[in-house]
Amino acid sequence: MLGRRIGARMVLGWAVFFAVPVVVRADGDGPHRSPVALALSVDGKRLLTANQTADSVSLVDTASGRVLDEVKTGEKPAGVAIASDGRRAVVAHWYGYDLAVIEVGGDKLKVVGRVEVGPEPRGVAISWDGATAYVAVGVENEVVRVDLDGRKVTGRIGVGREPRGVALSPDGSKLVVGNARSGDVSIVDLKKWVVEQTISIDGTNLRQVIVAPDGKTAYVANMKNRRFATTKNNIDLGWVLGQRLTRVALDGSSPTFSTISLDPRGQAASDAHGVGVSRDGRLIVVSLGGTHELMVFRTDRKRLPWRDENSRDLMASELLTGDGRFRRVALGGRPTEIVFAPDAKTVYVANYLEDAVQVVDASAAKLVRTIPLGGPKTPSLARRGERVFHDATRSFNQWYSCNTCHSDGHTAGLDFDTLNDGRQDLSTFHLKSRKKAPTLRGVTQTGPWTWHGWQKNLDHAMVESFTKSMQGPRPSEEDVRALVAYLGTLEYPRNPYRNPDGSLTPAARRGQDIFRSSKAGCATCHKGPELTDGKIHIAGLEEPDDAYEGYNPPSLRGLYDKDPYLHDGRSKTLREALSGPHSPETVVSGSGELSSQEMDDLIAYLKSL
Ligand code: HEC
Ligand code: HEC
Numbered sequence: 001m002l003g004r005r006i007g008a009r010m011v012l013g014w015a016v017f018f019a020v021p022v023v024v025r026a027d028g029d030g031p032h033r034s035p036v037a038l039a040l041s042v043d044g045k046r047l048l049t050a051n052q053t054a055d056s057v058s059l060v061d062t063a064s065g066r067v068l069d070e071v072k073t074g075e076k077p078a079g080v081a082i083a084s085d086g087r088r089a090v091v092a093h094w095y096g097y098d099l100a101v102i103e104v105g106g107d108k109l110k111v112v113g114r115v116e117v118g119p120e121p122r123g124v125a126i127s128w129d130g131a132t133a134y135v136a137v138g139v140e141n142e143v144v145r146v147d148l149d150g151r152k153v154t155g156r157i158g159v160g161r162e163p164r165g166v167a168l169s170p171d172g173s174k175l176v177v178g179n180a181r182s183g184d185v186s187i188v189d190l191k192k193w194v195v196e197q198t199i200s201i202d203g204t205n206l207r208q209v210i211v212a213p214d215g216k217t218a219y220v221a222n223m224k225n226r227r228f229a230t231t232k233n234n235i236d237l238g239w240v241l242g243q244r245l246t247r248v249a250l251d252g253s254s255p256t257f258s259t260i261s262l263d264p265r266g267q268a269a270s271d272a273h274g275v276g277v278s279r280d281g282r283l284i285v286v287s288l289g290g291t292h293e294l295m296v297f298r299t300d301r302k303r304l305p306w307r308d309e310n311s312r313d314l315m316a317s318e319l320l321t322g323d324g325r326f327r328r329v330a331l332g333g334r335p336t337e338i339v340f341a342p343d344a345k346t347v348y349v350a351n352y353l354e355d356a357v358q359v360v361d362a363s364a365a366k367l368v369r370t371i372p373l374g375g376p377k378t379p380s381l382a383r384r385g386e387r388v389f390h391d392a393t394r395s396f397n398q399w400y401s402c403n404t405c406h407s408d409g410h411t412a413g414l415d416f417d418t419l420n421d422g423r424q425d426l427s428t429f430h431l432k433s434r435k436k437a438p439t440l441r442g443v444t445q446t447g448p449w450t451w452h453g454w455q456k457n458l459d460h461a462m463v464e465s466f467t468k469s470m471q472g473p474r475p476s477e478e479d480v481r482a483l484v485a486y487l488g489t490l491e492y493p494r495n496p497y498r499n500p501d502g503s504l505t506p507a508a509r510r511g512q513d514i515f516r517s518s519k520a521g522c523a524t525c526h527k528g529p530e531l532t533d534g535k536i537h538i539a540g541l542e543e544p545d546d547a548y549e550g551y552n553p554p555s556l557r558g559l560y561d562k563d564p565y566l567h568d569g570r571s572k573t574l575r576e577a578l579s580g581p582h583s584p585e586t587v588v589s590g591s592g593e594l595s596s597q598e599m600d601d602l603i604a605y606l607k608s609l
Contacts, residue, residue: 033373035350037079037337041086044342050077065371068107073100078122083130090133092121095493113151117144119496123166136163159186165209176218178206181413199256201246207273218248221272229417238313243272258306264315268399270392274338283362287335290392290401294329296365327365334390385486395470405437409490418469422547436569444488446555451567453536453552492558497607511605521588531556540586560607
């Protein structure tokens, strides 16, 4: 049933995108555009935006600030790049699993082809000659190389977990890839087509990656999970989590990376996303989605306090003396990717929640212009909820938003001690209270909530999230309604492990029989459309001092992208979970050990859910 539904949607979606590359008007109506990425032509005259909720790309004339054209390209655009001659562009579709090739002819955009690349592609770069694109495919943990003239994939290379941002070196010889979930940067030698180096940066949730104009270093916005419990004191010391700008050496030199911490005590930063360096290297800018701002750093007065191969918990106090090295520019909304203009002072910022591109004079630290891309005048309840979800000013001293831990409404695989399990760990050596932040896809359908399943009411869960996880004020009833409406929009992407028509592969079909058999016994607890019975079970992972007895089986949908597994994320892979802490013998007494063939089939089935 589930399979047929997904299959039908997929086939329909294709038909729509192939047949009608519709032009949508950008005159203040139509859907929210929600730009998340942008690309600027080398001459600085044309700007392209990837509009995530409008399935489109807009072409902006930077001089006049006018939207010249907009075309539908595919499902949830997430990354865009333009060739150096300004005539060809590519856009990667997060939920569409493909890349569209766009011809930029003067004031017009035209989709001229598309290439399937794999599940959840986001960051994309284009070679200087415009012949090749490189796409980060998040679920497959690969960079995919695409020949844009032949419109075909010509190579795949494994990188870290959940590659997201990519950037080319100025000489075109290297590709730098930020792996959001494994917390490292892969440097790919494009000629030899090998990963030349992997640098762990001691941070996760990596977002935009850029290479400095001198080609020697790359920069990436990220965050550090310090993992202490969410008490006000811990939050304010930077011991729960903090935002970072990290600089990575591309030439194999030491230190391999250095970091600037972005959180001033008392008025922190949240959801570092975009990063830019001016052509002359004098200005470095970072956008922060949760605190709705741009941070501007000047490098020409005094050295910036980079910390080598490590990071501070708080912003270095020397940056807070008002000597002009550090300034903050309020932008509102949710600033995401950014790009510097050739003049080395103008910055273009994609602002998702404002449905706009903002133009900032970085040397004066001033917002000078807002270019609207179009969207409804009055936001829906769900869109208001989306704003709340991404708003860090609702947490204690604005340290983080819901989005920080539930990355894009999904999971970043990180664990936190949010006091939600009824207790708190007092040191990092005693870590039993930490829980993996679950995905929020489909969450309105999967009560009761929390891993222990003690929370029976989603509205109450929202209040707890604000007051305990965020240590912020109680939300209004309207905020709660809006948030729940937004959570209701968070859908799973189409399953990439099924046949193209959405049906199960033969291995998955065999696995389904095992799942339902009394030998494995899975379906006694994991049943129904969300594969959970909504009850509390003793499944063998309990601790003697748990405040609540037992656990609630989580939904198994979209399992392939929910790693690491189990409430404390103790199993990196499904196989690890099912042959160790959550094996049939452990969970149900009397059930048998699976043969290796049965285990393979069971995993094939689990990945297809
Ligand atoms: C500091 C990280 C963090 C922040 C911030 C945070 N959460 Fe969570 N969230 C978690 C963790 C960890 C859990 C699991 C807690 C547990 O089960 O004990 C969780 C659980 C949840 C659940 C229950 C999911 C389920 O399937 O049972 C919902 C819903 C939720 N969070 C929504 C939100 C919303 C909305 C916000 C913002 C108001 C928010 N969270 C802020 C980390 C966070
Ligand atoms: C007695 C009820 C029960 C049975 C039987 C059971 N599970 Fe579970 N399952 C749970 C509970 C409870 C959890 C959460 C446990 C935790 O994390 O502490 C869970 C967690 C999981 C997870 C981890 C999900 C995640 O998001 O981390 C997977 C995968 C899973 N079960 C698969 C299976 C499979 C496959 C079988 C059959 C071999 C099975 N389960 C049998 C109750 C059960």
